[in-house]
Amino acid sequence: MTGSLNVVVGITGGIAAYKAVGVIRSFVLGGHTVQVVATEAALRFVGRPTLEAISRNPVHTELYEGVSEVRHVAIGQRADLIVIAPATANTIAKLATGLADDLLGNTVLASTAPVVVAPAMHTEMWQNPATQANITVLRERGVTVVGPATGRLTGEDSGPGRMEEPETIVEAALSVSRQIHGGQGAPPHDLVGSRILITAGGTREPLDPVRFIGNRSSGRQGVALAAAAAARGAAVTLIGANLEVAPPPGVATASVSTVAELQDAVAAARHDADVIIMTAAVSDYRPAAVADTKIKKETTGERLTLDLVKNPDILQSLAASKTPSQRVVGFAAETVTDEAELVELGRDKLARKGCDFLVINPVGHAEGFGSDRNTVVMLSRGGDIVMKASGDKMTVAHRILDALV
16 A cells, blocks of 8 residues: 555544544645545534535445445445544444444444544443443454543533544554555654564562552553554564553563563563663562561551562663663653653653653553553653653654654
8 A cells, every 4th residue: 555545534423523623634634535424413513514625525424325336335445544533432332233224334344444433422421331341342353442531521521531632533543554554654664673672561569479569550652662663663572561451463572570570581681672661660669578478457457567678770770781882761650740840850860860761751540551642751861852742652652763763
């Protein structure tokens, strides 16, 4: 495949349908051909003339239109990429069960193209177990889910369920296309011949056979970096600490749990690496002693005091012992929200660690760890800002690699 992508933008019946206009416009301005498949409910929110003017193509809605050209399957067969924005709870349920009672459902079933959905609904609908189960099914089938974001909804409601912004959805969709298709949207093969070592996930330090001290890192950003680097031609080794997501195919992977195990695995793999990217969230402390049996409250009383000792600083050690040709990239998660304060904390940590680059990102109860998106600022050794990025973690991964290249 060369040239532009043939993108199908599916629009379903939610108030966020107005934002689909921005999605269509971004694809068109990027040189891609856009076919809009709208449900009847979607046209209650956004008019057909608007969608046709922005997409520069007729809008498809009826299952029995264009029967002679078998349009109900032809649109999907010709698609390079399918983006459904907004995706309502109803549409997500139909996709998960394979229903095809409208043109959009037929288009998805008849296509082998990657599918990206951007959910949009009220918080209660998004958090409903049925919706969450349907989302899990779609993800297991390879569908990319972008969002939803947390923010103001219709009426006075606010919370998770807000459709992601158009630019975030488009960037995520093109990132998916980069991994699958050649041509427009494909990643540059600018890392061919490079050997990259990436750590991901969160370490766990055992207290006893059933408990541990850990953190909320899922490993998504590190796994995205491994997939992105491999797509760009690098030979990638991924060391995963308690990953909550599957490693990308074609990437050499090792599994660890504690900081000591991570340190040993990095030491064994570091010498062949041109670039070492330390995205893993590492426990700063570990218990001085690990109980052989479960610690019981009946024997500890009202208070339990833990004796913790500091873990080795793997990033600092790597930076101090790297070869002149190696580049070491550190990650730092901070709970501040002000960017100036975030950058200042990053510069202090960069000076202490001595690595070549430091990627800093704000984290919180609903941000950073465990989510599908990230916001980062990347600093060079001298403390200069070399890149800022916000979006899905695959998009952020490519932006980090762009800066390294």
